[in-house]
Amino acid sequence: METWDAIRSRRNVRAFADRPIAGEDLDRVLQAAWRTPSSSNQQRWDFVVCTDREQLQALSKVWRYAGHVATSAATVCLVAPRSENEHERASIHYDLGQATMSIMLAAADLGIGSGHASVRDQELAQRLLGLPEDRFCAWLLALGYPADRPLAPISRPARRPFDSVVHRGRW
Numbered sequence: 001m002e003t004w005d006a007i008r009s010r011r012n013v014r015a016f017a018d019r020p021i022a023g024e025d026l027d028r029v030l031q032a033a034w035r036t037p038s039s040s041n042q043q044r045w046d047f048v049v050c051t052d053r054e055q056l057q058a059l060s061k062v063w064r065y066a067g068h069v070a071t072s073a074a075t076v077c078l079v080a081p082r083s084e085n086e087h088e089r090a091s092i093h094y095d096l097g098q099a100t101m102s103i104m105l106a107a108a109d110l111g112i113g114s115g116h117a118s119v120r121d122q123e124l125a126q127r128l129l130g131l132p133e134d135r136f137c138a139w140l141l142a143l144g145y146p147a148d149r150p151l152a153p154i155s156r157p158a159r160r161p162f163d164s165v166v167h168r169g170r171w
């Protein structure tokens with residue numbers, strides 16, 4: 001897929017077909033995460049990829065709107081260091097946001113859908129993923145082939161009007 005088509009085709013997918021993702025495709029998505037730029041190249045992240053159905057079902061319980069994780073073919077768990085420093089926390093989340101988008105676009109390029117999920121129950125995520133004490137699971141990214149329709153460029157995305165968002169030169 002062209003980059004522009006991947007950007008326009010990505011949408012949150014929350015219902016997945018019962019079809020696995022080929023190992024090489026999943027690796028490519030993970031490589032996209034690994035290549036993501038980060039503040040001072042600190043790479044304050046680890047990616048735990050889960051494909052076991054029972055583990056995915058258990059992971060889907062970390063937040064009331066994480067149900068789609070249960071039926072995903074794979075879910076990438078974005079793990080980061082805990083920090084007491086507000087500036088550092090913001091910087092880590094900026095980097096994680098970039099990694100998220102890298103994953104989503106690399107997936108869309110392969111026709112693979114993706115869907116974010118927040119993580120509210122940190123204790124459960126910590127236990128299911130076997131994370132060290134000084135790490136937390138920031139986000140989950142569910143991956144899989146869409147159950148409804150294949151990814152295709154969206155001509156009218158649900159967004160605020162372009163001209164009210166883009167300011168040229170000054171506000």
Ligand SMILES: Cc1cc2nc3c(=O)[nH]c(=O)nc-3n(C[C@H](O)[C@H](O)[C@H](O)COP(=O)(O)O)c2cc1C
Pocket residue numbers: 010011012013014063065066115116117118
């Ligand atoms: C930081 C963040 C957290 C999100 N958390 C959830 C979530 O817990 N569950 C969910 O179903 N969608 C979640 N979403 C998806 C958004 O609702 C979705 O991206 C937004 O409505 C735009 O839709 P689109 O991705 O299809 O363009 C999250 C998105 C972001 C950026």
